[in-house]
Amino acid sequence: MSNNNLIKGSLQTIILKLLEENERMYGYEITQKVKELTAGEIKITEGALYPALHKLEADGLLTTEIEQVDNRVRKYYSLTKDGQKEVNSKMAELQGFVENLQRILNPTWNPGLT
Protein backbone atom coordinates (compact mmCIF):
# COMPACT_ATOMS: atom_id res chain seq x y z
CA MET A 1 0.00 0.00 0.00
CA SER A 2 1.16 3.51 -0.71
CA ASN A 3 1.97 6.05 1.93
CA ASN A 4 -0.99 7.29 3.95
CA ASN A 5 1.41 9.26 6.04
CA LEU A 6 0.92 12.43 4.04
CA ILE A 7 -2.69 12.68 4.97
CA LYS A 8 -1.80 14.60 8.11
CA GLY A 9 -3.67 17.84 8.16
CA SER A 10 -6.03 17.08 5.30
CA LEU A 11 -8.32 14.55 6.95
CA GLN A 12 -10.70 17.17 8.34
CA THR A 13 -11.01 18.74 4.90
CA ILE A 14 -11.74 15.36 3.34
CA ILE A 15 -14.48 14.65 5.85
CA LEU A 16 -16.10 18.05 5.42
CA LYS A 17 -15.98 17.88 1.63
CA LEU A 18 -17.49 14.40 1.47
CA LEU A 19 -20.28 15.54 3.74
CA GLU A 20 -20.91 18.56 1.54
CA GLU A 21 -21.48 16.22 -1.38
CA ASN A 22 -23.37 13.51 0.43
CA GLU A 23 -25.80 15.17 2.84
CA ARG A 24 -25.05 12.62 5.53
CA MET A 25 -22.61 9.77 6.03
CA TYR A 26 -21.52 7.45 8.80
CA GLY A 27 -17.95 6.74 9.74
CA TYR A 28 -17.45 3.40 8.12
CA GLU A 29 -19.07 4.72 4.97
CA ILE A 30 -16.47 7.49 4.81
CA THR A 31 -13.60 5.02 4.98
CA GLN A 32 -15.15 2.98 2.17
CA LYS A 33 -15.83 6.03 0.02
CA VAL A 34 -12.23 7.20 0.28
CA LYS A 35 -10.97 3.72 -0.47
CA GLU A 36 -13.24 3.55 -3.52
CA LEU A 37 -12.31 7.01 -4.85
CA THR A 38 -8.60 6.27 -4.59
CA ALA A 39 -8.68 2.69 -5.86
CA GLY A 40 -7.65 1.41 -2.44
CA GLU A 41 -4.60 3.62 -2.19
CA ILE A 42 -5.76 5.73 0.72
CA LYS A 43 -7.16 3.95 3.73
CA ILE A 44 -8.52 6.05 6.55
CA THR A 45 -7.86 4.26 9.82
CA GLU A 46 -10.47 4.24 12.56
CA GLY A 47 -7.95 5.60 15.01
CA ALA A 48 -7.66 8.71 12.86
CA LEU A 49 -11.25 8.96 11.67
CA TYR A 50 -13.32 8.72 14.84
CA PRO A 51 -11.33 11.24 16.89
CA ALA A 52 -11.46 13.59 13.89
CA LEU A 53 -15.24 13.23 13.63
CA HIS A 54 -15.63 13.80 17.36
CA LYS A 55 -13.51 16.91 17.17
CA LEU A 56 -15.47 18.34 14.25
CA GLU A 57 -18.67 17.69 16.17
CA ALA A 58 -17.26 19.30 19.31
CA ASP A 59 -16.26 22.31 17.20
CA GLY A 60 -19.86 22.62 16.05
CA LEU A 61 -19.19 21.79 12.40
CA LEU A 62 -21.04 18.46 12.38
CA THR A 63 -24.19 17.06 13.97
CA THR A 64 -25.11 13.43 14.46
CA GLU A 65 -28.11 11.14 14.31
CA ILE A 66 -27.87 7.61 15.58
CA GLU A 67 -29.81 4.95 13.72
CA GLN A 68 -30.37 1.25 14.04
CA VAL A 69 -29.78 -0.61 10.77
CA ASP A 70 -29.85 -4.41 10.63
CA ASN A 71 -29.22 -4.74 14.36
CA ARG A 72 -26.20 -2.47 14.00
CA VAL A 73 -25.80 1.05 15.27
CA ARG A 74 -24.89 3.71 12.75
CA LYS A 75 -23.93 7.25 13.64
CA TYR A 76 -24.74 9.56 10.77
CA TYR A 77 -22.87 12.85 10.49
CA SER A 78 -24.00 15.93 8.60
CA LEU A 79 -22.77 19.50 8.22
CA THR A 80 -24.07 22.30 10.43
CA LYS A 81 -24.37 25.85 9.09
CA ASP A 82 -20.92 26.57 10.46
CA GLY A 83 -19.70 23.36 8.88
CA GLN A 84 -21.00 24.42 5.46
CA LYS A 85 -19.06 27.66 5.70
CA GLU A 86 -15.95 25.91 6.91
CA VAL A 87 -15.82 23.57 3.92
CA ASN A 88 -15.05 26.44 1.57
CA SER A 89 -12.24 27.94 3.60
CA LYS A 90 -10.72 24.55 4.36
CA MET A 91 -10.86 23.63 0.67
CA ALA A 92 -9.30 26.94 -0.40
CA GLU A 93 -6.56 26.47 2.17
CA LEU A 94 -5.73 22.95 1.02
CA GLN A 95 -5.87 23.75 -2.69
CA GLY A 96 -3.66 26.77 -2.05
CA PHE A 97 -1.21 24.61 -0.20
CA VAL A 98 -1.11 22.07 -3.01
CA GLU A 99 -0.46 24.86 -5.52
CA ASN A 100 2.44 26.10 -3.44
CA LEU A 101 3.74 22.57 -3.22
CA GLN A 102 3.66 22.31 -7.01
CA ARG A 103 5.50 25.61 -7.29
CA ILE A 104 8.26 24.20 -5.12
CA LEU A 105 8.41 20.72 -6.59
CA ASN A 106 7.39 21.29 -10.23
CA PRO A 107 9.28 24.39 -11.31
CA THR A 108 7.82 24.13 -14.82
CA TRP A 109 4.28 23.62 -13.65
CA ASN A 110 1.82 26.36 -14.50
CA PRO A 111 -1.20 26.66 -12.21
CA GLY A 112 -3.25 28.10 -15.05
CA LEU A 113 -3.20 24.83 -16.93
CA THR A 114 -4.96 22.83 -14.27
Next chain:
Amino acid sequence: MSNNNLIKGSLQTIILKLLEENERMYGYEITQKVKELTAGEIKITEGALYPALHKLEADGLLTTEIEQVDNRVRKYYSLTKDGQKEVNSKMAELQGFVENLQRILNPTWNPGLT
Protein backbone atom coordinates in the same frame (compact mmCIF):
# COMPACT_ATOMS: atom_id res chain seq x y z
CA MET B 1 0.09 33.83 6.90
CA SER B 2 -1.59 30.78 5.47
CA ASN B 3 -1.54 27.40 7.05
CA ASN B 4 1.84 25.70 7.14
CA ASN B 5 0.28 22.93 9.08
CA LEU B 6 -0.50 20.94 5.96
CA ILE B 7 3.14 20.49 5.23
CA LYS B 8 3.37 17.50 7.55
CA GLY B 9 5.09 14.70 5.77
CA SER B 10 6.19 16.69 2.73
CA LEU B 11 9.13 18.60 4.18
CA GLN B 12 11.64 15.83 3.50
CA THR B 13 10.49 15.63 -0.10
CA ILE B 14 10.82 19.40 -0.49
CA ILE B 15 14.37 19.34 0.85
CA LEU B 16 15.43 16.45 -1.37
CA LYS B 17 13.88 17.96 -4.49
CA LEU B 18 15.48 21.37 -3.95
CA LEU B 19 18.84 19.68 -3.50
CA GLU B 20 18.33 17.71 -6.70
CA GLU B 21 17.93 21.00 -8.55
CA ASN B 22 20.57 23.00 -6.75
CA GLU B 23 23.59 20.76 -6.26
CA ARG B 24 24.14 22.07 -2.76
CA MET B 25 22.31 24.37 -0.36
CA TYR B 26 22.55 25.47 3.25
CA GLY B 27 19.67 25.52 5.67
CA TYR B 28 18.88 29.18 5.69
CA GLU B 29 19.03 29.20 1.90
CA ILE B 30 16.37 26.50 1.76
CA THR B 31 14.00 28.54 3.91
CA GLN B 32 14.51 31.56 1.66
CA LYS B 33 14.06 29.56 -1.53
CA VAL B 34 10.76 28.12 -0.34
CA LYS B 35 9.58 31.55 0.75
CA GLU B 36 10.50 32.96 -2.64
CA LEU B 37 8.89 30.17 -4.66
CA THR B 38 5.63 30.51 -2.74
CA ALA B 39 5.48 34.31 -2.54
CA GLY B 40 5.96 34.18 1.20
CA GLU B 41 3.06 31.81 1.77
CA ILE B 42 5.07 28.87 3.04
CA LYS B 43 7.68 29.53 5.67
CA ILE B 44 9.84 26.66 6.80
CA THR B 45 10.63 27.11 10.48
CA GLU B 46 14.08 26.32 11.82
CA GLY B 47 12.56 24.00 14.39
CA ALA B 48 11.24 21.86 11.56
CA LEU B 49 14.06 22.28 9.06
CA TYR B 50 17.19 21.51 11.06
CA PRO B 51 15.94 18.30 12.66
CA ALA B 52 14.73 17.20 9.21
CA LEU B 53 18.16 17.90 7.68
CA HIS B 54 19.88 16.03 10.49
CA LYS B 55 17.61 13.07 10.02
CA LEU B 56 18.19 12.94 6.27
CA GLU B 57 21.92 13.07 6.92
CA ALA B 58 21.68 10.34 9.56
CA ASP B 59 19.73 8.24 7.04
CA GLY B 60 22.58 8.61 4.58
CA LEU B 61 20.63 10.67 2.03
CA LEU B 62 22.59 13.89 2.51
CA THR B 63 26.21 14.83 3.15
CA THR B 64 27.54 18.08 4.53
CA GLU B 65 30.44 20.47 4.07
CA ILE B 66 30.98 23.28 6.50
CA GLU B 67 32.28 26.56 5.14
CA GLN B 68 33.20 29.93 6.52
CA VAL B 69 31.54 32.79 4.62
CA ASP B 70 31.86 36.38 5.82
CA ASN B 71 32.68 35.31 9.37
CA ARG B 72 29.63 33.12 9.40
CA VAL B 73 29.45 29.36 9.40
CA ARG B 74 27.45 27.72 6.66
CA LYS B 75 26.63 24.06 6.51
CA TYR B 76 26.10 22.99 2.93
CA TYR B 77 24.02 19.93 2.22
CA SER B 78 24.07 17.83 -0.93
CA LEU B 79 22.52 14.55 -2.08
CA THR B 80 24.34 11.26 -1.70
CA LYS B 81 23.83 8.45 -4.23
CA ASP B 82 21.10 7.05 -1.99
CA GLY B 83 19.64 10.52 -1.72
CA GLN B 84 19.44 10.86 -5.51
CA LYS B 85 17.50 7.62 -5.72
CA GLU B 86 15.25 8.59 -2.87
CA VAL B 87 14.17 11.85 -4.53
CA ASN B 88 12.36 9.97 -7.27
CA SER B 89 10.42 7.65 -5.01
CA LYS B 90 9.56 10.41 -2.57
CA MET B 91 8.36 12.63 -5.43
CA ALA B 92 6.27 9.84 -6.93
CA GLU B 93 4.76 9.16 -3.54
CA LEU B 94 3.84 12.79 -2.96
CA GLN B 95 2.49 13.40 -6.46
CA GLY B 96 0.48 10.19 -6.14
CA PHE B 97 -0.92 11.35 -2.86
CA VAL B 98 -1.89 14.73 -4.31
CA GLU B 99 -3.65 12.99 -7.20
CA ASN B 100 -5.61 10.87 -4.78
CA LEU B 101 -6.46 13.97 -2.81
CA GLN B 102 -7.81 15.59 -5.98
CA ARG B 103 -9.87 12.49 -6.71
CA ILE B 104 -11.49 12.80 -3.32
CA LEU B 105 -11.94 16.55 -3.25
CA ASN B 106 -12.41 17.42 -6.93
CA PRO B 107 -14.75 14.77 -8.29
CA THR B 108 -14.72 16.40 -11.74
CA TRP B 109 -10.96 16.78 -11.88
CA ASN B 110 -9.19 14.76 -14.55
CA PRO B 111 -5.56 13.87 -13.82
CA GLY B 112 -4.78 13.73 -17.53
CA LEU B 113 -5.25 17.47 -17.92
CA THR B 114 -2.47 18.44 -15.53
Next chain:
DNA sequence: ATTACATGCATAATTTTCTTATGTATATAA
Protein backbone atom coordinates in the same frame (compact mmCIF):
# COMPACT_ATOMS: atom_id res chain seq x y z
C1' DA C 1 -17.38 -25.61 15.75
C1' DT C 2 -14.35 -22.17 14.97
C1' DT C 3 -11.77 -19.20 12.24
C1' DA C 4 -11.67 -15.42 9.18
C1' DC C 5 -13.66 -11.46 7.26
C1' DA C 6 -16.95 -7.61 6.91
C1' DT C 7 -19.67 -4.15 9.24
C1' DG C 8 -19.80 -0.57 12.85
C1' DC C 9 -18.50 1.98 16.88
C1' DA C 10 -14.77 3.59 20.23
C1' DT C 11 -10.47 4.59 23.01
C1' DA C 12 -5.51 4.22 24.74
C1' DA C 13 -0.56 4.09 24.06
C1' DT C 14 2.79 5.46 21.14
C1' DT C 15 5.15 7.79 17.33
C1' DT C 16 5.89 11.27 13.95
C1' DT C 17 6.21 15.81 12.80
C1' DC C 18 5.32 19.90 13.42
C1' DT C 19 5.24 24.94 16.36
C1' DT C 20 6.99 27.89 19.66
C1' DA C 21 10.52 29.32 22.50
C1' DT C 22 15.10 29.75 23.46
C1' DG C 23 20.12 30.05 22.83
C1' DT C 24 24.54 31.34 20.44
C1' DA C 25 27.01 34.42 17.15
C1' DT C 26 27.98 38.16 13.54
C1' DA C 27 26.60 42.31 10.88
C1' DT C 28 23.88 46.27 9.52
C1' DA C 29 20.30 49.79 9.77
C1' DA C 30 17.22 52.73 12.50
Next chain:
DNA sequence: TTATATACATAAGAAAATTATGCATGTAAT
Protein backbone atom coordinates in the same frame (compact mmCIF):
# COMPACT_ATOMS: atom_id res chain seq x y z
C1' DT D 1 20.60 50.11 21.82
C1' DT D 2 16.98 48.13 19.41
C1' DA D 3 15.40 45.77 15.48
C1' DT D 4 16.30 43.04 11.56
C1' DA D 5 18.94 39.83 8.78
C1' DT D 6 21.99 35.99 8.48
C1' DA D 7 23.19 31.27 10.27
C1' DC D 8 23.31 27.43 13.21
C1' DA D 9 21.01 24.40 16.95
C1' DT D 10 17.99 22.20 20.56
C1' DA D 11 14.12 21.60 23.95
C1' DA D 12 9.28 21.68 25.42
C1' DG D 13 4.91 21.16 23.93
C1' DA D 14 0.96 20.28 20.73
C1' DA D 15 -1.29 18.15 16.83
C1' DA D 16 -2.41 14.41 14.24
C1' DA D 17 -1.47 10.41 12.82
C1' DT D 18 -0.46 4.78 13.60
C1' DT D 19 -1.03 0.64 16.00
C1' DA D 20 -3.31 -2.07 19.17
C1' DT D 21 -7.18 -3.22 21.52
C1' DG D 22 -12.02 -3.74 22.82
C1' DC D 23 -17.08 -4.54 22.04
C1' DA D 24 -20.87 -6.25 19.11
C1' DT D 25 -23.38 -8.46 14.95
C1' DG D 26 -23.52 -11.26 10.80
C1' DT D 27 -21.84 -14.28 7.11
C1' DA D 28 -18.68 -17.36 4.65
C1' DA D 29 -15.19 -20.76 4.80
C1' DT D 30 -12.59 -24.79 6.92
